[in-house]
Amino acid sequence: MRVLVTGAAGFIGSTTAEVLLDEGHEVVALDDLSTGHRENVPVRARFVEGRCGDAPLVASLGAFDACLHFAGRIEPAISMATPELFFDVNVAQSLALVRTLVEAGCPKLVFSSSAAVYGTQDAMPITEDRPIHPESPYGESKAQVETALRWLVARGRLRAASLRYFNAAGASPAHPERHDPEIHLIPLALDAAAGVRDGLDLYGEDYPTRDGTCVRDYVHVLDLARAHVRAIDALDEHPEVVVNLGTGVGHTNREVLEAVRRVTGVDFAVRAAPRRPGDPAEAVASNARAREILGWTIAHTSLEGIVADAWAARGDAH
């Protein structure tokens, strides 16, 4: 297959591009390098620097069998301060991309959606049929693209999969997680262990969870990457796919910090900080639908293994 991968200089896009190349597919890697890193892009891919919403540029790249659309802004807190940025990059540019792809006859799109579409949910694990109510412009931007895709599928314009990732984590050796600003707990804790960050703020210790800290579902980026390849195939049978990608197992923030201490052998400072608005106590995926529709299996089930892979992929790992 000839596949367009947007956001291919980012964490999940670069890892998935590598998996596609390993399976013998041709990859065109599109990224505007607004937050990504050029060196993340696999050398075997053709790299094109530009915005996914640049219709003439995307049209000039030729025909594709599928597009994996990772490009976008990912920080819910920044989206609270500048919603317009998120509706531009994540919604307007995504829709411009989709329109260009449809006009060029690209039959399949796999979209990086997010658990953020669910907002706070009472019952765990979260199934895909739960009513969604995003609590940030970031989550809303993902929900709006999902809605647009649903209509395009219904009108026979495209076959589309929306993959609602929970917390992407771990790493493959050549693709460490490097966001700027970093907002994810495992890389923040690894920064603290490596001494490049002065300790870590723990937001909220009074949640109704087993140790008072938030519970999240950490899924290895290589498992996510394989799910994308599965999703391209599943679209042959199903014109529309909406699935959670998570392990179904939750870990508290404290458990994650303990795993980081065990893996790195470093005891770093942790400061108690107030809860952040919009942080649900718990977010754990039901992955029954992904297993059934994609035939997805999870290879990386150990939190410590996920942390160890993230640590090993960093240049400063001891």
Ligand SMILES: NC(=O)c1ccc[n+]([C@@H]2O[C@H](COP(=O)([O-])OP(=O)(O)OC[C@H]3O[C@@H](n4cnc5c(N)ncnc54)[C@H](O)[C@@H]3O)[C@@H](O)[C@H]2O)c1
């Ligand atoms: N990391 C997670 O835990 C997580 C969870 C749920 C959903 N997601 C979604 O997965 C996708 C990838 O996440 P990530 O962690 O790899 O993020 P990332 O920031 O590492 O990668 C995003 C990439 O998109 C590029 N980009 C941004 N705007 C662009 C544009 N207009 N045109 C072209 N390129 C552009 C950036 O330069 C960057 O390389 C995002 O859409 C994100 O919302 C991530």
